[in-house]
Amino acid sequence: MTEDRGVYLRLLSDIRKAGAEFYKAPDKYLDSIIKLKTRQSEVLAGLAVSAKESGSADTTTLDKIISELAMLAQRMTVKNDIKPVSVDELPGIGKKATESLKKQHIETVEDVLYNFPYRYEYIGESRSGKKALTGIFQTGAVVTTKNRKRIYKAVFSGDFGQFAAVWFRFSAGYPAGVLKEGKKYTIYGQSGSFSGMESIIHPQFMKESEMGNIIPVYSLPKSVAQKVYYTAVNAALDKYLDQIPDHLPARLEEKYKFPSSKQALLEIHRPKNPYELEALSEKRHPAAKRFIYEELFYLQMGLLYKKRAYERQSGTVFDIKKEYLDWIKDLLPFKFTGAQRRVMAEIFNDMSSTGQMNRLVQGDVGSGKTIVAFTAGLVAVKNGYQVAVIAPTEVLARQHMLNLLKLISGTNVTAVLLTGSVSGAEKKHTKELIAAGHVDFVLGTHAVIQEDADFAKLGLAIIDEQHRFGVEQRKSLIEKGYMPDILLMTATPIPRTLALSFYGDLDISIIDELPPGRTPIxxxxxxxxxxxxxxxxxxxxxxxxxxxxxxxxxxxxxxxxxxxxxxxxxxxxxxxxxxxxxxxxxxxxxxxxxxxxxxxxxxxxxxxxxxxxxxxxxxxxxxxxxxxxxxxxxxxxxxxxxxxxxxxxxxxxxxxxxxxxxxxxxxxxxxxxxxxADGFKLSEIDLEMRGPGDFFGTRQSGLPEFRFSNIVRDVRILQDARSDAADILSDDQDLSSPKNTVIKQVLIRKWRSELQYIEIG
Missing domain, CATH: 3.40.50.300 (P-loop containing nucleotide triphosphate hydrolases)
Incomplete structure (x- = not known):
């Protein structure tokens, strides 16, 4: 089946390269399709025969043939997934090694194949100062240096004179135990000089046949030797490579001139060209970029698919009347900054639309996010709806309550606090008021929307200081029959590239201006x-x-x-x-x-x-x-x-x-x-120092793991992946087209375990 897919892809590529010529003279391509006699698609064979016999196939039929070719190649991709095979099936990987590798999340053959080397050793002269020398062993002894350090020094005679091998760490049995006088050895390692003699420091013993070889070096537990693991990698490549699928649509592979997944894995684990090693190590090689792009493409596809699902859901339509805004303005003891006004315009635009708002407001500490959110809440109240304000801690929920009470003092707007410390009788009474619609604002922790309260008419949920408003909270709202607009706030400034990765399913607003009168700290x-x-x-x-x-x-x-x-x-x-x-x-x-x-x-x-x-x-x-x-x-x-x-x-x-x-x-x-002092500048420095995986302290729940990509390094690829995902969804928002079959199937599989957006979005 793997070979069939290759034939389909080559044929598809030839047809696309032919362009208009295919439509003018399609016969040779139709003959190739008919000769396949594939059992995979009677439809394709039938179309080809029909077009051939007609003598002048119409454009629609030829287009269908191209579509069917693409669809078949992609279906094979999805069906060809490697079946989980435990790593202990590979040679040399025993019980102890299996347990050690498991701690490093290497449990299956697939994990082995997708665990890439972090560097490569070229057995020969290199820019790093390493080299190989061949000579006959003459003598060896423990030597004391001027600094009173004991070393083992072995002297060899080669074609160009004598040279030495030097070990600073040695034992009674090694290396003395393996060296035989008069025997020829090839040693490889860091080149240097010792007592005026050319030397190799802590060399490896090599076979002459190994000269010029490239040895990948993997990040492994101490108990697993590099040679043992590399043997296992080669066994995995030999036995299971044909089962590795291509998860990228053929048209995207062609667009970026990426190798197939199998070819890319061979180039990564068994590179042939020493001049490409630097590009492979630094993930600049097309083989590495292929997997980086694939990972980021499906991340962005998932986020954008989810975002479009939100947009298609019917949200609450609010009337943003000038009289409401004038009334709110009179409640405030200060004027909004330009950044606050801009962000409120974005929020009001969402609130007045038919789709559900899902907007994140970013702002540095003290930038005035909360008052912007309360303003949106007051507009919702003026429209006859209730507002939930959710904080991560009771301390912060109480502070929001105090600030809100100051703001609404003298008005008929009502607010209650619903937290764990509210007594049983008081809580029961409060919930009754909320359910009857006698309360406008309900402030508390996440329990408010998950179990504690039933709202009469919830129109807006304001979520404060939550890195993500997760699928469980959204599910809880839907199960209760609510579809409020959702406004999230965070005081953690997030660089744009990271925001695209972690919040790509949301619209993002940034308050990048502090209120006047603040003295720099x-x-x-x-x-x-x-x-x-x-x-x-x-x-x-x-x-x-x-x-x-x-x-x-x-x-x-x-x-x-x-x-x-x-x-x-x-x-x-x-x-x-x-x-x-x-x-x-x-x-x-x-x-x-x-x-x-x-x-x-x-x-x-x-x-x-x-x-x-x-x-x-x-x-x-x-x-x-x-x-x-x-x-x-x-x-x-x-x-x-x-x-x-x-x-x-x-x-x-x-x-x-x-x-x-x-x-x-x-x-x-x-x-x-x-x-x-700028939080966004600090966040960029933080991201560069720690990398995206640790930016939030713990990996974000609800998102696939970054296995290959680093969004600091791969920002350009991230942007390409998002653009491609957006174009595909603009053309086919449900991914129902045959040409997008592989995308939808891979997307569901990659996201299902962590973010069940298909059921919820």
Missing amino acids: NTVSEKNIERVYPLMREEIKKGHGVYVIYPLIDTSEKLDLKAATDEHRKLSQEFGADNVGLLHGRMKHEQKSELMDAFKAGNIQVLVSTTVIEVGVDVPHATVMVIENAERFGLSQLHQLRGRVGRSDRQSYCVLVASENVSDEASERINAMCAH
Whole structure:
């Protein structure tokens, strides 16, 4: 069947290259199709015979033949998937190796074939300084160097004089045990000089026949030897390569001149040309680009398919009346920034359309995302609908409640809080009010939409600080009969390339302007918190608040980190026990609320905390953020913490206190924080430093894993893949055309286990 597909593809390629000539003189192509006598498609054979016998086939019939050819090739692709074969079926892979490889997610033959080398060894002279030498072993001995290090030195005689092999790590049996006087050896390794003699450092023993060979090097567990694994890879290629499918439509392979998946795998695992090794290692070779493109193509196809499914769903149509906007404007004590006005226009455009809004609003800390969302909510209320505001924590839900109550004070708009800490009787009464339609805004955590509340007329769901509003939440809304417009917010600035990958199913708005009157935060680094005490005292005298953040609650024996509980005691002695509070995640909600209220009121001026205050806490008079063990925090987290100060026109400070010995990467993060205030710039630096896989700390749920691609490196391929996916869906929104059969089948298989958008979208 694999060979049949190759014939179909070649024939299809020839017809497409012929262009208009095919329609003028199709006979030779029709003869080729008839000769196939394929059992795969009687339709194709019948069309070819009919066209041949007619003597002058019409364009429609010839077009059908091309379509049927493409469809058959693609059907074979889908059916040809490699059946799962355990890795222990391969030679040399025993029980221990199988267990080790499993931890690295290499469990099947398919995993072996798609686990690519990260570099290659060319057995011969190379630019890296490695070379091979052949000679007769003369003598060997343990030698003590000037620095009193013991090494093993072996001397050989070659065609161009003597040379040495040097081992800094050796044993009683190796290499002395394998070297025989008068025997000829070929050694390969890093070239150097030792005691004035040309030398190979820690060489490998090679056969002369192996000279010029290219050996792939894989990322493997320590217990699995490279040679053993490479033998297994070759066995997998020999036995199973023919079962590997092509998941890309032939027309896309042709467009980018990609090799087939089988040919690409051979070029990656068994390269022949040493001059292509650098391109293969750096994933610039067409064989590597083929799999990078395929991965990104199906990612974008899935996201865009899902996005179009949302757009086709009937959402709530809101009337955006000028009188509503004028009424809201009168409630505000400030004017919107240009960026806020632009984003609201985008939101209102969605709300007034027939499709369901699915929009993400990005904005740096303090950019005013929440007021934009509340404005959209007030428009929904004026249209007679209810609004759900969902926050990730109860602390943030309560803060949203306080801010909303200030905004709607003096109006007839109503709001309730529905969280885990609301008592049973009160919760029951609140849910009854919501179900009866007597409440406009319902604020809480995700439980609000998943189980706790039935709405009378839910029109808008505002989701705050959730990296993704997942399939389960959407499913819960649909099962309850709701189809509200959905507005997501995040204060994690995301570079555009990453947003395309993680949020490609959403429309994205960016608030890239801070409100006027904000004084830039002065960010510096220190080695000792005691050097920050004078600044803290000075700000406390002005009546300002100080945060001191630690990564742990209690001291850890394993980690040399300062703990919040220990440092709270120390700071209490320094600034007075009544003036220093301790906040952490293990405290009961009532304790947290009392402490935050005391800090907001200025009754305590130093708040020692873990990262529980990272997102959303708003205390305008807080002007100092001290972060201990700053090297332990990621860039995004540091920027979020810094955003807790600088929320007024007062000069604010962020002090990053790092340990004496920190890694180069940690120093780079701290230096970036001191140099840049722009969250989007920091997010780009963060993405470059950590790569897309770790950008959010954990891999995003609901998305296929990146196996081959790196969207920092592969941004151009990502853009091509998205453009191609968009073109295909514009032409065939349900992927119902025969030419897109393979795309739909692969798409369902790739996404089904993680994101059941077919059933929901």
